[in-house]
Amino acid sequence: MFSLAEDLKMNSLSEMTWQINSSLVHDFPSIFSSNFDVGVSDVVPSVLTFLDDFDSHLWKAGYLFYKTSGQEFTLIDPTGKLREIKASNGARFWWDFSGEKKVLQKLIGLRAVIPVISVKLTEQEYLLRNEDQKIVVKACLTKAIVENTTVHYLTLSALRGYKKYFNRAEKSLDNVIDEKINHFGLKTILMNHAAKNFETDTNFEIPIDADMPAEDSVRIASLGLLNSAKLHVSGAVKDIDTEFLHQYRVNFRKLRSLTSLLKKSLPQATVAMLKEKLSMIVGKTNRLRDLDVFLLDEENYRALLPENFNSGLSELYTLVRTQRKEEQKKVANYFSSKIYASEISACAEELSLSSTYEMKAATQPILKVAKKLLINRYHKMLAMSATTNSQSADDDVHALRIEFKKFRYLIEFFIDLLPQKDTAKLVGEVKKIQTVLGNFNDYATQISFLQNYINDDRIEMSKSLSGLIAVLHQKQVEEKCKVTNVLANFFTEKMTDKIDVIFGSTKQGDSV
């Protein structure tokens, strides 16, 4: 049987596992017969379906999560400890589970768990007895079928006080064992035969170097983002979880920012074409994302209003859920349509074309272009911030928020080429401002979303809507008051000097 938890206490006992040459499996258990009386247990078959989210968050954090054919769920933490998790059929999100679901909440967030791989296991235990008929060694033959591969493992477990028999049993295996396995368990089987199933690295990395011509770099990076976005389409169509559409849109947002920020490196016609098509494609998903955001925030919204507004809110949520269902269908149809396929191919083809170097900046080294841009953007933000305070128009605050977002994207696109330590610190500072500006924007977006329903004639719902809008407006005003402070903390003389130092050098990395 699998020893999932390590024995941390006194005199731990030997347990060894080897992979067995499958053609020699028929030698078992008679291979032990010359030294022991062998008792054979019944074969215990099981099918384990391993679950994880699209990004393999559980696997990456060292967890294993599986369900048996009897719908029993097991979560194994990185130390091998079993965590109690229960759920009914069809459970996918952390909130569908009971028991130690907080681990799931922390690791998968809004993601759903989906089947990654099934492993068919059969285990048979051999009890090796000495001349007194005392069990002195235990052995277990495990057969694992992973996709089309069948592997066999044999585990020998020593019993306290009977080490010499363990050594004797080990010796009988000399001719049949292949590789010795350290810390054998389910993870071993998956690592050896199914690791690729958990490799869904969608993190965007730009394979460019500092001296690459700007146009080449932008094309490569943009294509990378477009491909990364495409990975999320299938999940969005199947409506596995809302993160698929969200991540699709994040990639699109970055792609649009990149082609817009570095527009002087690309041919004008390319920039214009991408601007139009990308905006059109992502625009088809705006409404669904708005509905998702509102639905995901249900708990928070309910907490904002007194209990007697609950029935009105429930009406609203029922309505939004229905609309969401319809909208999801529309988006799924769009993603599955020929029009979408042709639009996205057109974008990919455009980006895949060889560089034409039409523009002045196109041939310049990308790092030089990026650093110059970063300094320019910073000074633009600095100028904008001078006139932004808690009394400014909402549009001015939004404009500044967008500038900060572009600034951060620009840093992140080229982060590998920039001085590591200083840039990381700067990103941290930028994030702080973005939190305040982001909250401000979220409240504005939510108010605008709710205003779509304001003319509805359902009285209870209208009351709740009005209440919610009033509370959100108040929160937006409070957030706006924080803006002046965070801007003053960020835009200091020291920061301006630092920006000049970090981005002023023409060299790569930390060599400034």
Added chain:
Amino acid sequence: MKVIACYSMKGGVGKTAAAVNIAYLAAKCGFKTLLIDLDPQGASSFYFRVKPSSKKWSERFFGAYEDVVKNIKASDFENLDIIPAHLNFRNFDSFLAGVKKRKSRLKSILKGFGKEYDLIVLDCPPSISNLSEAIFVASNLILVPVIPTTLSERTFEQLSEFFDENDYKKSKIIPFFSMVQSQKNLHKMTMETMSGKYAFLNSVIPYSADVENMGEHKAPIDVFAKLKPANFAYIKLWTELAGVIKNDKSS
């Protein structure tokens, strides 16, 4: 960790059967259990098919914890280990007579097992001696099988007096009726009398051929006579004892 001694000054009353079945059932319930066979006859070791691995290690029994650990053997059952007896254990008494702090020696040794085991069951030899006194000090509970006969009643009273005279905690003594033949009037009457005087467990172990057959099967009764009354009686005894262990506050 709790220490339970299966003890009686008298032989042949069902101490070993109780120790073996209690240790087995405790382990089956998930208690990490160590059965120490202190009786040089080694009957409980025999029931588990376990033989001592080294000769004459009894001198080292009361020495270092590490030496005792080396002599632990796994049983065939999950959660149950055994320290088998050796004929040499008959010298325990004379050994203890010659050392300082002899009454607390066993307790000090067993203390080391606190991290490893939830329960230690001692199968004790039938005597009242230096070893017995070390057992009284080391144990949280002393499980005493009593055959409901006049002679056994007398022996139990002697034990009770011994505890009084030597200031041992009498609350540790947990008697139960063993090898009971309900058709015998003497058994019935003795049980009635003794139950009125002492706090006996409600569980009663009947006289049974199945208990005797443990020797033939070399196994606890649950393994070969699962559905027999004697097995149910031991399960009841263990369940009742588990309640006493749970409520026991002694350290």
